[in-house]
Amino acid sequence: MSQSIDYSAFPNEEGHFGPYGGRFVSETLIYALDELQSIYSRLKDDPGFQAEFDKDMAHYVGRPSPLYLAERWTRELGGAQIYLKREDLNHTGAHKVNNTIGQALLAKFTGKSRVIAETGAGQHGVATATVAARLGLKCRVYMGAEDVKRQALNVYRMKLLGAEVFPVTSGSRTLKDAMNEAMRDWATNVDDTFYIIGTVAGPHPYPQLVRDFQSIIGREARRQSLEQAGRLPDALVACVGGGSNAIGLFHPFLTDESVKMYGVEAGGLGIETGKHAAPLNKGIPGVLHGNRTYLMEDENGQIIETHSVSAGLDYPGVGPEHSWLKDIGRVNYVVINDDEALAAFRKITKTEGIMPALESSHALAYVEKLAPTMSKDQIIIANLSGRGDKDILTVAGLDGITV
């Protein structure tokens, strides 16, 4: 049934992916979203805008990122050939910058002088502060007070880049609260401020435009697979927090029926413990942060706290397009626990000399399970969405080592 779907027709005009997505915001923000939508629909097919985006991708980010055959790891697992899409080699070290460059260009074309962002681990905050520095835009990054403590290095990076980091002390003091606070800032400063959302969530048109900017990952990977392996991959694997790196990889392959897709959620201490961040596996549909999507909530509809060793996956919701892709059965959403992700982090570091982010390590841990079940002539592409330098202190801490 999925092959008959025209994926490019989603979201519809109102921003819906089936029952998901939409625009669940206070009236004050409607005008700003309308404005963003009309500017984006004009610019996305504008040759001047595209040329500037492509130029930045090539010369500032360093794209295309390599598609790397992990031969030693492949041999060790003894199954499918494993290719890694090396988003970790992008400027700033993760896929996030693809989107912040796109949105900063939108800010520039709309004449806004100030950008704001929310961040959890700090990767999106750093990517936003980076593009703001380059374009001379004022930048404030909202970050949960707990995360400010846990991610001191990224906080300082953002400050060096000229951004103001604003610790959020409301609610659970983490990513979701940072997003609430960024929305409040936007409602207050809507005239001069552009809100750069970091993932494929939030009110329409954000899930669409973040997807479009991140789809460069999948377009490159598809072309590279045809060039290097002579054919399309059999499976794609990517981690899913909000889900931007996964949508970026998956989207250009959605109509390729033969390509199976696996989105990997954070199982934390195990989904049976309740301490996880796997709304697609254990949540139910609801409304948060401007869109309808699968959420982790209690029986009264209150959003509950999540857990993952990886701060970038520690979010109670997920992009609405993933919710829809789950329901129609196009993508399989699976779970990897903290300990499995940490094991993959160590394994890939030692086997391939590549240190993956803990987020990406969830995807790689699933490859460890998947590859041996496939034959040697089959191909898996895993999205190595970010590098693991930022996680060294976390891993050292778990080892009882103070660096």
Next chain:
Amino acid sequence: MSRISQRLNQAKASGKKILVAYVVNGDPFPQATLPTLHAMVAQGVDVIELGVPFSDPMAEGPVIQKGHERALEHGTSLKGTLELVKQFRATNNTTPVVLMGYANPVERFGYSEFAKAAANAGVDGLLTVDLPPEEVVVLKAELDANGLDNIFLLAPTTTVERAKKIAAHASGFLYYVSLKGVTGAGHLDVDSVKSKLAEFGQLTDLPLCVGFGIKDPETAKAIAGLADGVVIGSVLVDKMGSQADKTAEEIAASVGAIISGIRNAIDTL
């Protein structure tokens, strides 16, 4: 005729301004809410806006966020809020009660189940901050079927074109958000409220009540001079939060005293 329309017509007939007052159910502790509602009515509140606490109150400033957090610490829920309204109705069958909150608790309850239970409890209307007209269609049909008003927001950023559409679907009253920002913000500009209300007033026969950022009798008076009514919230929630160690009666009395001051101010325009 609904309780809301009845009360608003009465106010109009007597030439009085409408006073809408917001507190969060269960804040700072569950027993405080009921006596506070009665005290507010005794001091001249026309419409009670009862906040339903939510874990992620995106449109609230810091004062009301804290109110939501205090209420949630006591396990306050949407179900419990309907219970509270039922208790209020045991001795007051005339003052309209509008629930104000966010979509997710209502989604979880189930739109149809919620609309029936709310009507049954004596609720008169619902204001869901994150359900703009485009997204409220399904819920509104359920509210309509149960005789409940959906209260819509208009903002300084709302275009006249859009306001026309909103006004066409609205019932009860329209709530004008007086500033770009969150509840309790400090930058209310009376002149800009005046010019926007002049525009929006042309589009509807419904009363226009103005809220967000009205903190004292002077501002209430200035705004009441331009609108059919005023909404106050943060100043009450702040007062309640600062008295978490007092008795329910003491809290109710202190909120009543603030209401009395605002009532006097808007009655002597």
